[in-house]
Amino acid sequence: MKVNYILNGEKKEFEIHPGEVLLDVLRRYGYKEIKGNCYMGTCGACAVLINGTPKTTCTTLAAQVNGAEITTIKGIGTINNPHPLQTAFVEKGAVQCGYCTPGAIISAYALLKKIPNPTEEDIKKALDGNLCRCTGYVQQIEAVKYAVKLLKGDDK
């Protein structure tokens, strides 16, 4: 069957198996920035924004979100034009192996859209479904706080 998405701002049509999860479809079509891991929704590595809400693509059926607007990490910023969150993750050492980073930034991005001045508790709550085995989370939390400053132009 065919599905249509607005993917990172572009209209796309994909041929899918009716029982496929979104993670597999997107990776098959080259969106390798989405990382697969647990296939149970528990690690958060595969998170994208679906109509603005962060969700795990390993537990989202591709057919269920036919017509949706989907944003991956590359839809938020690029290497040449990074989003302040991406800059902050690099500068604060919130990245080590990098496998969980796209999902963590997606969750943080959705948080800052909803709550531009989050408390540490808000940040922890937003990231609690994104498992990271490298950073110990402290740097990720610091990075989100720093991104808030960058977004306000108050990074000094």
Next chain:
Amino acid sequence: MLKLKEVKECLYPSSIEEAARILREKGDKAKVVGGGLHISAFPNPLIETLIFLNKIDLNYILIKEGFFHVGALVSITELTENNGLKGFLRGNVTNSFCSIASELLRNQISMGGSIAQREPYSDVATILLTLNSKVIFHNGNIEETVPLEELYTKNFRLILKESVIKEIIFPNYDNSYHFGMGRFVRNATDIPLLNVAILSKIEVNKLKNIRIFIGARPAPAYGFKTLEDFLKDKELSEGLIKSAREFTKENVEAENDMRINKDCRKQIAGVFVEKILTEFSKEV
């Protein structure tokens, strides 16, 4: 990794009647998809038809005639962010829902799907049972409204093989009622090892209309009627709270499983009962 290999078609009915009719026609080989978490995490190889409810307006929260009406496709996050529900029972209901799983999973788990699956460890079921919720479902011909507690005493899986959940309703309790919930988990995405929820009216410092449900024990949530009787019409005092904790440890129905033994579950249940009642005494 294609998990649902046998799925051959996806249908998008435009009404709940049509969804129920398709479900009846296709029988065991069809599945209604709510949030989609359960079927993708625990695929059923028998399923050939997926019925998506996206085209039906089941994503609403209304307050009507003293009841909250929650559409089956409302996610836990949507419920916790609803302005009408935020202050309900001092915010303790939305706070309880906020404690379930992770934000990413709360964004996906639907209320209807949680009720239909009713996993033994379900926190959603424990909360909704405690709130004395009712479920409205449609079998293609007629709409039925059944108390959730009654639905779960019947063969609800058989009923929901031919019916689609439309809505969950629960009373808009006034502030003379108090609500609290406790869940014991090892990490954010873990399923609970035990959960406890209590709803009670407190009148002249006495507990009235008390409802207590305990789940993930590891059997499904059940109404802890003996504790309700023990507490009914009694004055909420430090002494009563301590007695309730001991009563719970002695009398709660809990079993062993590979994750935790029953004695530990009983101890935890007692601690949660004590904590929730202590919070109630602070709120009065």
